Amino acid sequence: MDSNITLKDIKKSNYSAIFQLIYQNGKASKQDIASKLQLSLPTITQNLVRLEKEQLIKKSGQFQSSVGRRATAYAINENARVSLGIAIQKNIVNLLAINLLGDVICKKEIPLAFSTKDKYFQSLSIEVEAFVKEAHIMPEQVLGIGLAVQALTSSDGKTITYGKILDCTGLKIEAISQYLRYPCKFMHDAKCAATTELWMRxxxxxxxxxxxxxxxxxxxxxxxxxxxxxxxxxxxxxxxxxxxxxxxxxxxxxxxxxxxxxxxxxxxxxxxxxxxxxxxxxxxxxxxxxxxxxxxxxxxxxxxxxxxxxxxxxxxxxxxxxxxxxxxxxxxxxxxxxxxxxxxxxxxxxSRSPKQGVPKGAALPFIRDFIQSV
The missing domain is CATH 3.30.420.40 (ATPase, nucleotide binding domain)
Structure with a gap:
């Protein structure tokens, strides 16, 4: 064993491994987790209690069994966190919210003529906050907002580097993020559609x-x-x-x-x-x-x-x-x-991606990053 690995590292690894196993399998029992991860039942129980307390997982019925007691099934609490995707076009904005499983839980289309002026981003931020409220999403659930644009963006999503369709080259993410309480980033719309395709296949x-x-x-x-x-x-x-x-x-x-x-x-x-x-x-x-x-x-x-x-x-x-x-x-x-x-x-x-592939693809990176961070 690496002498640099601490007890804290081991606990974090076990916690993460259990969450990832449940996420990848849809449902899992304590016995499934013990068999696949080679962990003790007390360790598994301790981590399941913690994950439940943090509302990342939930009990989801019981597995069928022909002998003995039926095992409790644990599943991801899919709505524990959500991410927002916004597809910005010349005259229309498409908003949607997805949960930890990548399922669309709410969507909305609004007419809004694009402009690089403050008034546009103020109006957009008001629409976003209203959308979150209408979807009964708590602000603390929101991981971030991906804004899909018909433009090329910097690798960190903070700047539009080429935006001739919307005439927005050089636009900074602060134009919208200053009015919102959530992390925001720009993304190229075609790359967003491809991201959704990767998620679905x-x-x-x-x-x-x-x-x-x-x-x-x-x-x-x-x-x-x-x-x-x-x-x-x-x-x-x-x-x-x-x-x-x-x-x-x-x-x-x-x-x-x-x-x-x-x-x-x-x-x-x-x-x-x-x-x-x-x-x-x-x-x-x-x-x-x-x-x-x-x-x-x-x-x-x-x-x-x-x-x-x-x-x-x-x-x-x-x-x-x-x-x-x-x-x-x-x-x-x-x-x-x-x-x-x-x-x-x-x-x-x-393509297997839905018609909402662009805004969904803008939202997915926040979900993916969160899942990997647990």
């Missing part, structure tokens, strides 16, 4: 995540972690040039993937995505032509990216809920037709 491994919404976003996942790169903009495939003389992009360049493979690029002015797909399913020729061209551009882009990182692709964002298996078959064929190295197996998947 046990083992992604390596993947390219494309968030296809009003705007396009992306993330590179390596060993179940989002790769940010040296300067924090790895995965920003939306600004990969497809045609140097193509349509103007909000970044100031021309012909970016954003201008061909985002929902904005697919839709006509004032057209909704629902109206487009309704027309597509009704067999409207113009919609079919637009969809075919959109898939051509997407296939062209996927093929280029796949030549650099030969991994599976996950398609998320608003568009993903409209994609069908037939669309994936067409997309696979289009990629294969363009590739020097056609894949022998399907490699494009539809």
């Amino acid at each position: 046990e083992e992604i491994g390596d993947a390219v995540y494309l968030s296809i919404g009003t705007h396009l976003g992306g993330a590179i996942i390596i060993n179940n972690q989002i790769e940010m790169g040296e300067e924090g903009h790895s995965g920003t495939m939306e600004h990969m040039t497809l045609h140097s003389n193509g349509p103007a992009c909000y970044c100031g360049k021309n012909g970016c993937m954003e201008t061909y493979c985002s929902v904005s690029a697919l839709l006509n002015e004032n057209e909704t995505i629902e109206a487009f797909f309704n027309g597509l399913h009704e067999g409207k020729n113009e919609n079919e032509q637009r969809w075919n061209l959109f898939l051509d551009h997407l296939a062209y882009s996927i093929n280029n990216i796949k030549l650099v990182i030969n991994r599976k692709f996950i398609l998320g964002g608003h568009l993903s809920s409209y994609l069908t298996d037939a669309d994936l078959d067409i997309l696979h064929k289009k990629v294969a037709d363009r590739s020097a190295f056609p894949s022998k197996h399907p490699f494009i998947q539809i």
Whole structure:
């Protein structure tokens, strides 16, 4: 045994191990814990009493048994702590709260035109406090607030480093945190969506995540972690040039993937995505032509990216809920037709994350950090 390990370290280790085991298994009895952790029943009882007192676990019925007394089941008190996620867009803010299991316990959409002025952040803070109260969440339960923005952020989440969509480059987290009692951090919205995907799938491994919404976003996942790169903009495939003389992009360049493979690029002015797909399913020729061209551009882009990182692709964002298996078959064929190295197996998947994947992904890091800290 390491001579530097103290009795306090051992007690902390036992406490943490018991909590983690219950968390990972959903429920556990004293006997389960003793068998899996090789701890004595008095040690287990002492830690269970402490975890219950701190309201991190709760008794949750009994396990079935054909002989003897039925063992008490212990489970996580999932609402002991919560985290808030806020997705900030030009004219709308989506708020949600998740518990320790990552389940959404409350959500709300409010109209609020974005501005970098104090008045906007004051209004947002009032909405947040009202949301917490409406959800019957006590302030001490809140671990923190993740603010998902259509922008790149510093690694510590304190500064927006590139925010042309919202015209907010250089914005500091203090703009909002000064009005709230909770820890706050900015997060890139596409990375938030990828974070939710990682939470919902046990083992992604390596993947390219494309968030296809009003705007396009992306993330590179390596060993179940989002790769940010040296300067924090790895995965920003939306600004990969497809045609140097193509349509103007909000970044100031021309012909970016954003201008061909985002929902904005697919839709006509004032057209909704629902109206487009309704027309597509009704067999409207113009919609079919637009969809075919959109898939051509997407296939062209996927093929280029796949030549650099030969991994599976996950398609998320608003568009993903409209994609069908037939669309994936067409997309696979289009990629294969363009590739020097056609894949022998399907490699494009539809996201499993819900429509609220962005704000949920903004909230999840606070939950993950808390679980790991116990």
